[in-house]
Amino acid sequence: MAVVKLFGAWLSPYVFRVIWALKLKGIPYEYIEEDLSNKSPLLLQYNPIHKKVPVLVHDGKPICESTVILRYIDEIWPQNPLLPADPYDRAVALFWIKFADDKLYRTEGEEQQAVVKEWLEMLEAMEEHVLIGGKKFFGGDEINMVDIAFCMVAHWLGAIEDAAGLKVFEPHKFPRVSSWIQNFKSVPVIKDNLPDTDKIVAHLKRLKEMLLTSKLN
Numbered sequence: 001m002a003v004v005k006l007f008g009a010w011l012s013p014y015v016f017r018v019i020w021a022l023k024l025k026g027i028p029y030e031y032i033e034e035d036l037s038n039k040s041p042l043l044l045q046y047n048p049i050h051k052k053v054p055v056l057v058h059d060g061k062p063i064c065e066s067t068v069i070l071r072y073i074d075e076i077w078p079q080n081p082l083l084p085a086d087p088y089d090r091a092v093a094l095f096w097i098k099f100a101d102d103k104l105y106r107t108e109g110e111e112q113q114a115v116v117k118e119w120l121e122m123l124e125a126m127e128e129h130v131l132i133g134g135k136k137f138f139g140g141d142e143i144n145m146v147d148i149a150f151c152m153v154a155h156w157l158g159a160i161e162d163a164a165g166l167k168v169f170e171p172h173k174f175p176r177v178s179s180w181i182q183n184f185k186s187v188p189v190i191k192d193n194l195p196d197t198d199k200i201v202a203h204l205k206r207l208k209e210m211l212l213t214s215k216l217n
Contacts, residue, residue, distance in 0.1 A: 002058060002059050003030075003057075003058075003059055003060075004022070004027060004028065004029035004030070004056070004057070004058055005029060005030045005031075005032060005056070005057040006018055006019065006022070006029050006030070006031050006032065006054060006055070006056055006057075007032045007034055007040075007042070007043050007046065007047075007053050007054060007055040007056075007057070008031060008032070008033065008034065008053045008054050009033065009034050009036050009053050010033060010195055010199075011195060011200060011203055012053055012054070013104075013151050013152045013155070013156050014053070014054055014066035015053055015054040015066070016151060016193065016194070016195070017054075017066045017067075017069075017070060017148050017149070017151060018054045018056060018066055018069050018070065018073070019031075019193055020148055020151075020189055020190060020193060021069075021070050021073045021074070021082060021145075021148060022073065023189045023193060024080050024082070024143070024189055025073060025077045025079055025080055026079065026080070027073070027077055034053050036053070039051060043055060046062035046064070047062065047064045049064070050064065050065075052064075054066055054069060056069045056072070056073070058072075058076070067097060067098075067101055067149070070082060070145055070148065070149075071083075074145070081144075082144050082145040082148070083144065083145050084139060084144070089139075093138070093139065093144065093145060093146050096130055096138065096146045096149070096150075097145060097146055097149040099122075099125065100122070100146075100149040100150050100152075101149065103118050103119075103121065103122040104152055106118045107119065112164065112166070116166060116168055119157065119168045119169075120168060122150075122153065123153065123168070123169060123174050123177055124174075126150065126153065126174070126176070126177050126180070127174045127175075127176050127177050130146070131176040131177065131179075131180055132176075136180075136183050137180070137183060137184070138150075138180075143184070143187055143190075147180075147184055151184075153169075153177065153181070154180075154181045154184045154185055154190075155185065155194055155195075155197070156200065157169055158197065159197050159200035159201045159204060160204065162201045163200075163201050163204035163205045163208060164204070164208070
């Protein structure tokens with residue numbers, strides 16, 4: 001039987017992408033929590049380029065970067081597919097996954113005004129272009145890889161708002177996104193595998209205080 005290990009960190013939405021994909025596929029795996037302030041030799045060995053989580057190790061072979069890992073999981077274990085079979089629908093899904101990745105990467109380490117702009121652009125795109133036609137999820141009635149890619153909107157954005165004292169997401173302005181968040185977080189695999197919001201907020205506030213202290217010094 002294949003041995004599957006996942007190196008992750010409890011706070012990371014990119015790690016949870018992989019956790020959900022494995023659970024949706026019914027794949028047993030061993031989870032190894034990494035201390036990102038003191039990374040293990042194994043993590044550095046498996047991901048020497050970026051030195052980040054998640055890293056999936058399948059039969060001793062490491063796969064890095066969450067979207068790459070999701071594609072790998074979907075190809076190796078074809079049950080409960082995470083991407084559409086139709087070539088055009090698959091291309092559209094991959095476009096939106098890349099869009100989500102690009103927007104999320106741009107919010108990392110940016111000034112507050114720029115971060116708010118990126119979040120609003122993402123929410124507007126989801127509302128006006130992705131979640132049209134009364135769909136429950138991006139692909140219709142079943143969760144797929146696009147839903148997983150936009151997970152940060154569903155769970156992490158609220159914690160970021162609380163920690164930073166911002167208000168970005170207003171449900172009345174984005175009713176389709178609001179409904180999607182409720183649908184997404186009601187899926188058992190998602191609902192049962194989410195990090196505690198209060199812990200995320202406390203952690204982000206600590207990071208913010210450390211950053212302010214370092215700037216003052």
